[in-house]
Amino acid sequence: MVVIGGGATGAGVLRDLAMRGLTATLMERGDFTSGTSGRYHGLLHSGARYVESDPLSARHCIEENAVLRRIAPGTIEATGGYFVATPDDPDDYLDRFPAACAAAGIDAEPVALDELFRAEPLLNRGIRAAYRVQDASLEPWELVDATLASALEHGATAHRYRPVIGIERGPAGEIRAVRTRDARSGEEATVACRAIVSASGAWAGQVAALAGATLHMSPGKGSMLVFNRRLTSAVVNRLAPPGDGDILVPVHTVCILGTTDITVEDPDDARVTADEVRALLAEGDRLVPGMSGARVLRAYAGSRPLYDAAELDGRAQHDDSREISRAHHVIDHGARDGVGGLWSIVGGKLTTYRLMARDTVDAVAQSLGNKKPCRTADEVLPVPAGSRAYWLGDRLAAVEADGGGDADLVCECELVTRARLTHALDERSDSSLDDLRRTTRLGMGPCQGAFCIPRATATLDARRADGRLDDAAPDANDALRAFAAERFRGTRPIAWGDQLTELWLSAGIFRGTLAADALPPSAGRDDATR
Numbered sequence: 001m002v003v004i005g006g007g008a009t010g011a012g013v014l015r016d017l018a019m020r021g022l023t024a025t026l027m028e029r030g031d032f033t034s035g036t037s038g039r040y041h042g043l044l045h046s047g048a049r050y051v052e053s054d055p056l057s058a059r060h061c062i063e064e065n066a067v068l069r070r071i072a073p074g075t076i077e078a079t080g081g082y083f084v085a086t087p088d089d090p091d092d093y094l095d096r097f098p099a100a101c102a103a104a105g106i107d108a109e110p111v112a113l114d115e116l117f118r119a120e121p122l123l124n125r126g127i128r129a130a131y132r133v134q135d136a137s138l139e140p141w142e143l144v145d146a147t148l149a150s151a152l153e154h155g156a157t158a159h160r161y162r163p164v165i166g167i168e169r170g171p172a173g174e175i176r177a178v179r180t181r182d183a184r185s186g187e188e189a190t191v192a193c194r195a196i197v198s199a200s201g202a203w204a205g206q207v208a209a210l211a212g213a214t215l216h217m218s219p220g221k222g223s224m225l226v227f228n229r230r231l232t233s234a235v236v237n238r239l240a241p242p243g244d245g246d247i248l249v250p251v252h253t254v255c256i257l258g259t260t261d262i263t264v265e266d267p268d269d270a271r272v273t274a275d276e277v278r279a280l281l282a283e284g285d286r287l288v289p290g291m292s293g294a295r296v297l298r299a300y301a302g303s304r305p306l307y308d309a310a311e312l313d314g315r316a317q318h319d320d321s322r323e324i325s326r327a328h329h330v331i332d333h334g335a336r337d338g339v340g341g342l343w344s345i346v347g348g349k350l351t352t353y354r355l356m357a358r359d360t361v362d363a364v365a366q367s368l369g370n371k372k373p374c375r376t377a378d379e380v381l382p383v384p385a386g387s388r389a390y391w392l393g394d395r396l397a398a399v400e401a402d403g404g405g406d407a408d409l410v411c412e413c414e415l416v417t418r419a420r421l422t423h424a425l426d427e428r429s430d431s432s433l434d435d436l437r438r439t440t441r442l443g444m445g446p447c448q449g450a451f452c453i454p455r456a457t458a459t460l461d462a463r464r465a466d467g468r469l470d471d472a473a474p475d476a477n478d479a480l481r482a483f484a485a486e487r488f489r490g491t492r493p494i495a496w497g498d499q500l501t502e503l504w505l506s507a508g509i510f511r512g513t514l515a516a517d518a519l520p521p522s523a524g525r526d527d528a529t530r
């Protein structure tokens with residue numbers, strides 16, 4: 001089996017296949033979790049957001065919420081969540097909400113307003129009603145790493161920077177092999193297989209086309225803003241039908257306001273526009289008055305892997321991506337397009353990734369005559385090396401234990417020690433600085449890499465010099481430039497106030513002190529690898 005896509009869904013599918021004894025390998029075109037899974041809002045849904053608009057998705061979310069707390073507790077911070085009715089939210093929605101939650105099996109407990117404001121003093125004092133739900137903050141990089149680690153323990157393999165560029169079929173149209181290209185060396189290879197699961201998210205239409213199948217995806221771009229601190233301790237949702245800027249999620253030391261939802265043609269179109277930023281801040285002010293004046297660290301966007309199932313039964317497609325169900329669909333392209341052995345898994349949420357994998361592998365295993373049951377909800381995921389069960393302050397405690405102020409910090413904002421960085425490089429010695437960011441949170445704090453990235457670059461270069469860096473890793477100059485360009489992409493839409501001052505300083509470091517623009521390109525690498 002070949003699994004295409006190394007986000008949460010692909011990792012989940014790989015694990016499930018391997019646990020049922022099927023030989024499987026995964027191909028990811030970039031780093032693991034570099035697609036939508038690494039660019040999402042960070043919320044382990046209770047399902048309450050969808051109780052009215054999407055009850056099936058709501059039920060899936062609450063069921064999987066409980067499963068993930070059991071099998072992956074170290075990737076979840078149990079912040080809890082509130083649904084709050086601001087003066088701008090509709091009365092009739094508030095009236096229907098408790099019954100809709102009960103119908104979906106979601107506990108929504110009314111909270112007295114004085115209790116709410118004691119717990120969350122920055123919330124809008126005009127809030128009229130509040131309910132407590134089982135929302136939480138979910139770390140995607142560790143979840144995917146842990147899922148892949150489990151898959152590998154069960155005998156699977158997984159490759160990053162290995163885009164699938166072609167799919168070969170036999171005389172009866174059946175799947176025979178995938179063609180891949182190493183994104184760094186350019187080397188091509190053919191991998192024979194009996195079947196393919198495309199877990200390529202918003203890109204599933206492009207992957208299906210490689211096999212001659214048709215799949216029309218409706219990628220929904222969502223933009224989010226990262227604030228430099230937690231404005232609330234729990235997740236806070238508006239008590240209204242899903243809309244822009246209506247959820248605030250505390251994640252590690254920051255909080256994230258989102259999202260917008262705009263149908264885009266190209267899932268790689270992740271630009272955040274000034275209009276989106278303005279809309280998010282205006283809505284944010286309704287939850288936390290004055291939020292639009294708080295310090296924003298960066299803006300980013302991801303593409304929802306939405307599939308409009310209206311296509312399946314010939315109904316008119318939805319114009320607005322908010323109207324498309326968040327439930328998932330397993331598509332058998334053998335039955336649909338005559339491409340035997342190709343399956344696509346589309347739609348869904350990160351919260352439901354394990355269920356999506358189970359439903360897919362149930363279908364695939366049945367077609368292969370494999371009768372083993374799914375066990376992914378029974379076995380706890382391994383804790384990825386270098387990480388621990390998460391709690392706010394965890395890193396500070398570790399640094400203090402390691403000598404406090406004298407600890408060897410590479411990144412002061414996110415408290416990344418040199419030992420943590422070295423460990424990450426020992427684990428994956430072909431890492432770029434952006435890969436290290438996903439593993440360690442390097443460069444994700446207020447300075448957005450201005451101070452830590454030059455230090456981390458020096459570490460990469462020293463390892464290259466003493467032969468401890470994989471040849472595939474970008475060289476120091478390229479890594480530095482690529483990281484600065486990626487960070488700048490996210491700080492550009494929010495360049496005002498304190499963050500503009502910070503940007504000015506970081507431009508001085510990168511362009512002035514380090515002359516990053518003038519560093520020579522590394523020998524033997526073309527521009528595409530940078």
Ligand SMILES: Cc1cc2nc3c(=O)[nH]c(=O)nc-3n(C[C@H](O)[C@H](O)[C@H](O)COP(=O)(O)OP(=O)(O)OC[C@H]3O[C@@H](n4cnc5c(N)ncnc54)[C@H](O)[C@@H]3O)c2cc1C
Nearest residue numbers: 005007008009029035036037040041043164201222350351
């Ligand atoms: C703005 C936004 C906010 C969200 N917030 C939440 C939330 O708070 N909670 C929640 O539960 N869900 C949320 N979601 C939904 C959730 O993020 C997605 O449903 C989930 O991450 C999709 O995971 P995936 O593995 O299916 O897709 P992805 O993570 O996108 O993985 C697909 C992978 O396929 C790879 N790929 C594509 N083409 C190829 C190829 N040819 N060869 C090899 N690899 C390829 C891509 O690089 C990508 O890594 C949000 C989504 C968005 C956009």
